[in-house]
Amino acid sequence: MEKFLSFDDITKSLENRETDCKAIVNYYLQNIQTKAHLNAFVEVYKDSALAQAAKVDEKIASGKAGRLAGMVVGIKDVLVYKDHESNASSKILKGFKSQFTATAVQRLIDEDAIIIGRLNCDEFGMGSSNENSAHGKVLNAADETRVPGGSSGGSAVAVQANLCTVSLGTDTGGSVRQPAAFTGLVGIKPTYSRVSRWGLIAYASSFDTIGVLSRNVRDNALVMEIMAGTDNFDSTASKKPVPHYSELLHFGKRAKIAFITETIESEALQPEIKANTLAVLKKLKEEGHQVEEVHFPLLKYTLPTYYILTTAEASSNLSRFDGVKYGHRSPNAHNLESMYKLTRSEGFGDEVKRRIMLGTFVLSASYYDAYFTKAQKVRRLIKEYTEEVLNKFDYIIMPTTPSTAFKFGEHRNDPVAMYLEDLFTVQASVSGVPALSLPNGTDSKGLPIGIQIMANSFKEAELYAFGNYLMELNSN
Amino acid sequence: MKIDLNTVKKISHLARLEFNEEGAEKIQKDMTQILDWVEQLNEVDTIGIEPITTMSSEVNVMREDVVGEHLSHEAGLLNAPQRDSDYFRVPKVLE
Numbered sequence: 001m002e003k004f005l006s007f008d009d010i011t012k013s014l015e016n017r018e019t020d021c022k023a024i025v026n027y028y029l030q031n032i033q034t035k036a037h038l039n040a041f042v043e044v045y046k047d048s049a050l051a052q053a054a055k056v057d058e059k060i061a062s063g064k065a066g067r068l069a070g071m072v073v074g075i076k077d078v079l080v081y082k083d084h085e086s087n088a089s090s091k092i093l094k095g096f097k098s099q100f101t102a103t104a105v106q107r108l109i110d111e112d113a114i115i116i117g118r119l120n121c122d123e124f125g126m127g128s129s130n131e132n133s134a135h136g137k138v139l140n141a142a143d144e145t146r147v148p149g150g151s152s153g154g155s156a157v158a159v160q161a162n163l164c165t166v167s168l169g170t171d172t173g174g175s176v177r178q179p180a181a182f183t184g185l186v187g188i189k190p191t192y193s194r195v196s197r198w199g200l201i202a203y204a205s206s207f208d209t210i211g212v213l214s215r216n217v218r219d220n221a222l223v224m225e226i227m228a229g230t231d232n233f234d235s236t237a238s239k240k241p242v243p244h245y246s247e248l249l250h251f252g253k254r255a256k257i258a259f260i261t262e263t264i265e266s267e268a269l270q271p272e273i274k275a276n277t278l279a280v281l282k283k284l285k286e287e288g289h290q291v292e293e294v295h296f297p298l299l300k301y302t303l304p305t306y307y308i309l310t311t312a313e314a315s316s317n318l319s320r321f322d323g324v325k326y327g328h329r330s331p332n333a334h335n336l337e338s339m340y341k342l343t344r345s346e347g348f349g350d351e352v353k354r355r356i357m358l359g360t361f362v363l364s365a366s367y368y369d370a371y372f373t374k375a376q377k378v379r380r381l382i383k384e385y386t387e388e389v390l391n392k393f394d395y396i397i398m399p400t401t402p403s404t405a406f407k408f409g410e411h412r413n414d415p416v417a418m419y420l421e422d423l424f425t426v427q428a429s430v431s432g433v434p435a436l437s438l439p440n441g442t443d444s445k446g447l448p449i450g451i452q453i454m455a456n457s458f459k460e461a462e463l464y465a466f467g468n469y470l471m472e473l474n475s476n
Numbered sequence: 477m478k479i480d481l482n483t484v485k486k487i488s489h490l491a492r493l494e495f496n497e498e499g500a501e502k503i504q505k506d507m508t509q510i511l512d513w514v515e516q517l518n519e520v521d522t523i524g525i526e527p528i529t530t531m532s533s534e535v536n537v538m539r540e541d542v543v544g545e546h547l548s549h550e551a552g553l554l555n556a557p558q559r560d561s562d563y564f565r566v567p568k569v570l571e
Contacts, residue, residue: 415506
């Protein structure tokens, strides 16, 4: 029988002395072994997790345990953890061991969470299927012939298959929300700058966020409130105070909700997802909430804007992988330039190279204004429009993804078709606002469907409370 | 925008990447396809719109200029593919 399906379960079992942290870790270790073929974990920190568990057990015994005592967390392979390896699922970072720990991870450890291992993902977070990984593909536990989504595919499957309590992912254009939708989980992309990016191996710095995947809203809210907040190591991190999201989950008001015609009427949208989304809107109306249709004619421009800006930022961020300081260095180089070129050509996968090439092109002198500056202007329009809607309405609701989990190799030869998987998630990323994906039933094949709620910047508390309400409403 | 092989060569040098003949043709095709797709943005009227350059609402974040925790020499060189006791080692820069 599955155990420890929520942190609440764990806390109660600990309080009743039915279990201890060591037993909890051993339970998950056993599950990880049984489900090893899913390939969610890149590395399991058996020894350090058990050592940490013993320490937390002592703290519990002496009444000094932190707020996450008993929570077992998996972290995406793009977050660094002192004295442990991180590869960003790339050959170019083979063997890299971090000298420090990401702020987000450290804050969980400081509250006595136990880090059980690192999780597979698309290389540097670039992908929507977890197929672009030097560690191999991850299988969706709902149907093992299908992708788990990406880029945080391992983070999603680890929680889906109960290999840890919650996991950390990162979301640049949908990389937490899309896999959450494909695996039936709760996944958040917080407001840009809400969580420090210190120790997150960068993909696109003006989009990157650290998010949480969990089985319920409360666990998600609790982890987020502990991770979020100002940090001396990331000057972009917001200094705004962080509310206790997990204590503000009661939702007792009438909400003003917008839905975007262009998402509901999108040709790419699977009919069952449309039906389930409309059913939620109908229920909300029946409950007395105000639900209104709005138009967003810029929707189709969000993805091209996203790709120009993120590839540009990636080409710059990934220039640090030169074979000098860490990771792979080509043994075949005869001078400095050939060391750079061979190291990078051998170390990066195809999708990463494609994005570096595209980013270098849009930043090159002759094309900078036509592509990069143009996209920065359209980004402003998209952000302003989104904020304007969210000033009039409390929430925007839309499907998280156009389709449910697809088969491996389905988009192998068409990068643009793969990019379109993120059609509904990039609006929040381009605008910087927070968005939450929640499970919303299944399609006729039994594959999970996700529904996405967006709120205005720094409205995570309102987002979680409404999400929690929606989950309850949907379970009735 | 049609990307030709000469452009692929120029851009790959700037990006410090190398492609063999087959790889260059594939990236040429992919870049052309992706650029054709992103060029939809030209349909959007952006006259008078300022490009957005930062997404954080924090401005001019200052701190005291004091020495804090830092990596030791040894820790800094920990991941070096090639090193001596003091420095990262790289192949000859000048022939």
